[in-house]
Amino acid sequence: MKKHLILCLLFALFTGELAAQELITNVYGRSVRSLNGKWNAIVDLYDQGHRMEVYKNMSPQGNTDFYEYSFENGLRLNVPGDWNSQMPELKYYEGTIWYARHFDARREPGKRQFLYFAAVSYRSRVYLNGEIADHEGGFTPFQVEVTDLLKEGDNFLTVEVNNRRIKDAIPALSFDWWNYGGITRDVLLVTTPQTYIEEYVVQLDKEQPDRLITKVRLSEQKAGEKVSVTIPELKITFELYTDSEGKAEAVKTVKKFQRWSPDTPKLYEVRVTSATDCVTEQIGFRNITVKGTDIYLNGKPMFMCSISFHEEIPQRMGRAFSEADAAMLLNEAKALGVNMIRLAHYPQNEYTVRLAEKMGFILWQEIPIWQGIDFTDDTTRRKAQNMLSEMIKRDRNRCAVGFWGVANETQPSKERNAFLSSLLETGKQLDTTRLYVAAFDLVRFNAEKQRFVMDDSFTSRLDVVAVNKYMGWYHPWPVEPKDAIWNVVPDKPLIISEFGGEALYGQSGSEDVVSSWSEEYQARLYRDNIRMFDNIPNLRGVSPWVLFDFRSPFPFHPTNQDGWNRKGLISDQGMRKKAWYLMRDYYQKKKLTNR
Numbered sequence: 360m361k362k363h364l365i366l367c368l369l370f371a372l373f374t375g376e377l378a379a380q381e382l383i384t385n386v387y388g389r390s391v392r393s394l395n396g397k398w399n400a401i402v403d404l405y406d407q408g409h410r411m412e413v414y415k416n417m418s419p420q421g422n423t424d425f426y427e428y429s430f431e432n433g434l435r436l437n438v439p440g441d442w443n444s445q446m447p448e449l450k451y452y453e454g455t456i457w458y459a460r461h462f463d464a465r466r467e468p469g470k471r472q473f474l475y476f477a478a479v480s481y482r483s484r485v486y487l488n489g490e491i492a493d494h495e496g497g498f499t500p501f502q503v504e505v506t507d508l509l510k511e512g513d514n515f516l517t518v519e520v521n522n523r524r525i526k527d528a529i530p531a532l533s534f535d536w537w538n539y540g541g542i543t544r545d546v547l548l549v550t551t552p553q554t555y556i557e558e559y560v561v562q563l564d565k566e567q568p569d570r571l572i573t574k575v576r577l578s579e580q581k582a583g584e585k586v587s588v589t590i591p592e593l594k595i596t597f598e599l600y601t602d603s604e605g606k607a608e609a610v611k612t613v614k615k616f617q618r619w620s621p622d623t624p625k626l627y628e629v630r631v632t633s634a635t636d637c638v639t640e641q642i643g644f645r646n647i648t649v650k651g652t653d654i655y656l657n658g659k660p661m662f663m664c665s666i667s668f669h670e671e672i673p674q675r676m677g678r679a680f681s682e683a684d685a686a687m688l689l690n691e692a693k694a695l696g697v698n699m700i701r702l703a704h705y706p707q708n709e710y711t712v713r714l715a716e717k718m719g720f721i722l723w724q725e726i727p728i729w730q731g732i733d734f735t736d737d738t739t740r741r742k743a744q745n746m747l748s749e750m751i752k753r754d755r756n757r758c759a760v761g762f763w764g765v766a767n768e769t770q771p772s773k774e775r776n777a778f779l780s781s782l783l784e785t786g787k788q789l790d791t792t793r794l795y796v797a798a799f800d801l802v803r804f805n806a807e808k809q810r811f812v813m814d815d816s817f818t819s820r821l822d823v824v825a826v827n828k829y830m831g832w833y834h835p836w837p838v839e840p841k842d843a844i845w846n847v848v849p850d851k852p853l854i855i856s857e858f859g860g861e862a863l864y865g866q867s868g869s870e871d872v873v874s875s876w877s878e879e880y881q882a883r884l885y886r887d888n889i890r891m892f893d894n895i896p897n898l899r900g901v902s903p904w905v906l907f908d909f910r911s912p913f914p915f916h917p918t919n920q921d922g923w924n925r926k927g928l929i930s931d932q933g934m935r936k937k938a939w940y941l942m943r944d945y946y947q948k949k950k951l952t953n954r
Contacts, residue, residue, distance in 0.1 A: 381576075382500060382752050384558045386475050386549055387709070388640045394462060394474075394516070394546040398438045399430035403455040403519075413457055414486035414517040430459045438546060441480070441539035444677030453524060458542055459517045464509045471551050471578075472509060474516070475502045477544030477709060480678075481528060484519040495742060496529070497522070498670075498705040498727070499749035502549070518542060527739045529746060531731040535924065536669055536704070537910040539678045544708055552635040554579045559631045560755050561588060563616070563644045565792045568658065571613045571644070572792075573597060575631060577605035589630040618657045619643030619758045621698040624719035643716060643758035647794060649822050652897040654794070654852050656721070656761070662953055663721065663854060663900025664946040665699035666692050666928075669909045670707045673923075673931040676910060685711040689718055691906060691929060695939065696946040701856060701902050704729050704767055706750040716759035723796065723902075725764025726750060728782075734774040743778070744785045751789045763790070766797040768827060771815050779817060794822040798856040802828050802847055804837040811845045824848045825856035827904070830891065831884040832860035832873070840887040845895040854900035855892070860884045862938070863919045864908075864930035876919040882937040889945055903928060903942055 383389065401413060408414070413428045436442055442449045442456055464472075474485065480497030487508045494501040522540030524532045557578040564570035575586045584601040593615050599607035617625045626641040646657050653660040668688055670679045679688060685708060692700055699721040702711070706724055715722055726746045733739050747765070754760050765782040769775050783795055802813045811828075818824045826847060830836060836843070847853060860873070860881050868875030870883040885903070892898055908927035914920035923931055928939040 385640050388638050390550040392548040397435045398458045398460045400434040400436045401457040408457050416515050438542045439544045439680040441678040442541040455521045464514050469553050471506045473502045473504050473549040475547040475549050480522050480543050482521045486517040496746050530727040530729045533731050534729050535911050535913045543678050555636045561629050566648050569612050569614045571611045573609045575607045580605045587632045590627050616644050619645040621719040642756050645758045647761045652852050654899050662949050663699040664697045665902035666697045666906045667701040667703040668906040673907045682710045685714045696943050721761045722759045723762035728766040730768050734778040740778050762794050762796045764796050768800040776817050796823040798825040800827045802826050813847045818848050823852045825854040827857035840890040843891040852899040853897045856902050857904035858888050859904045859926045861925035864934050878937040885938040885941045
């Protein structure tokens with residue numbers, strides 16, 4: 360077998376060209392071995408590791424051998440985990456750290472083996488016994504085939520990780536959340552048959568409740584191979600046959616589905632079988648579409664009672680990475696009474712996505728096209744297309760995902776429009792069963808018309824338009840909230856995707872003074888915004904910013920912020936602020952009226 364270095368995003372070493380490769384669908388449903396745990400690490404402050412060839416892990420064998428590094432008996436870091444929260448000296452570190460570990464393996468005849476990284480932030484270079492592959496992007500998975508690279512017995516794995524902010528990265532130089540670095544999600548050794556089921560999609564049509572779309576692709580281009588898709592609970596089996604590219608597709612009519620919804624998050628066991636492979640996972644089925652200014656779930660109009668959170672556990676000041684972390688964040692969202700979560704501003708852990716689906720949350724997932732992106736650069740555009748592809752391919756079978764987000768707070772321009780249009784085209788080639796959305800911060804008050812308006816031609820290309828507007832915080836009220844009338848994309852559903860303001864938990868002060876940083880002012884701000892929502896005729900969802908206070912280098916206030924963005928409804932210690940109760944009550948009322 361030829362050596363394969365299969366990557367979701369591969370930078371060719373000499374040409375610098377990008378070449379997207381395929382992920383294995385549902386890697387957690389395969390035969391896997393965890394490589395999580397304590398890894399040895401070297402902090403490479405001046406990027407000298409390449410010169411020293413530390414990935415070779417050489418040690419002196421003779422009297423004249425000498426090496427200026429050693430992975431043994433030095434720093435050890437948890438994987439998964441960010442390095443910033445593991446040592447005080449690394450709290451603000453942005454740069455390179457080399458991770459390394461030994462592991463035993465055996466070569467299995469007739470099998471293929473892959474190293475799978477659920478996420479590494481931000482750039483990574485992987486060495487197994489001296490071989491190399493690269494990936495860029497801190498929030499999506501990639502894999503490396505190591506079938507011919509594994510040694511019988513001891514193997515040495517090194518990962519060079521760099522989280523330094525650069526102009527052509529995504530996100531770019533400046534963003535309002537913590538720049539966590541490290542191997543932040545699971546590392547797995549995956550074993551498959553020689554010919555395995557590389558990809559499958561089993562989902563309902565966007566609108567038709569009985570039209571089941573099934574697509575399967577084998578890892579080899581073999582024609583005439585039989586593939587079956589079975590839903591045991593419904594006593595349904597479909598048989599498909601691959602074409603010359605190893606692909607099989609079918610559209611079937613199934614009238615027995617109990618469709619997934621936030622109230623009844625029904626999942627079915629689905630089994631996909633080929634002559635040499637079998638994969639099983641839990642999949643739900645639902646329809647989501649737009650008609651006029653309404654968002655319909657399973658044929659019924661629905662108001663999106665939403666919240667956003669970062670992939671962060673504020674109480675330990677670190678990146679969320681485990682099932683327990685996902686449960687903490689999602690249970691707090693459940694207590695607030697939401698039916699949707701905006702996973703801002705990047706694809707979050709697969710544990711979060713899968714548990715959210717089981718708990719009945721609609722999800723808005725997005726890639727970090729967040730301000731400051733160089734829309735004139737083709738390399739940056741290709742990176743964004745690959746990140747979007749990686750996100751969609753990982754979660755196409757997650758029926759909870761209702762929205763793919765392509766941008767947040769970008770400024771109109773010909774180049775921006777072309778860039779975002781390319782993302783829509785990339786996304787819709789992979790998935791047309793979700794709604795495409797972007798968030799804008801361009802709404803302004805037109806004094807002559809006495810209306811809030813927005814001019815951005817790109818909104819015409821979206822299914823749903825979202826707006827971030829911090830009335831009462833970054834923007835003083837031009838009129839009383841009861842008189843704040845909106846006329847923004849009146850022919851489309853509109854979601855207020857961010858609003859709110861900062862408050863330090865437990866701090867009392869005047870509800871009339873913005874600079875009080877008080878819970879009273881934050882609560883009044885929420886009451887005023889809720890009053891304004893009544894004046895938005897096409898409003899179909901709101902999502903306060905944000906569930907928890909989160910770490911950010913943006914804020915400079917030494918006492919009220921102290922390295923935190925304090926817009927959370929819940930403090931960094933897990934305490935609910937006064938505004939939390941206002942939003943809970945608002946959502947309870949919304950659920951009764953559903954409009």
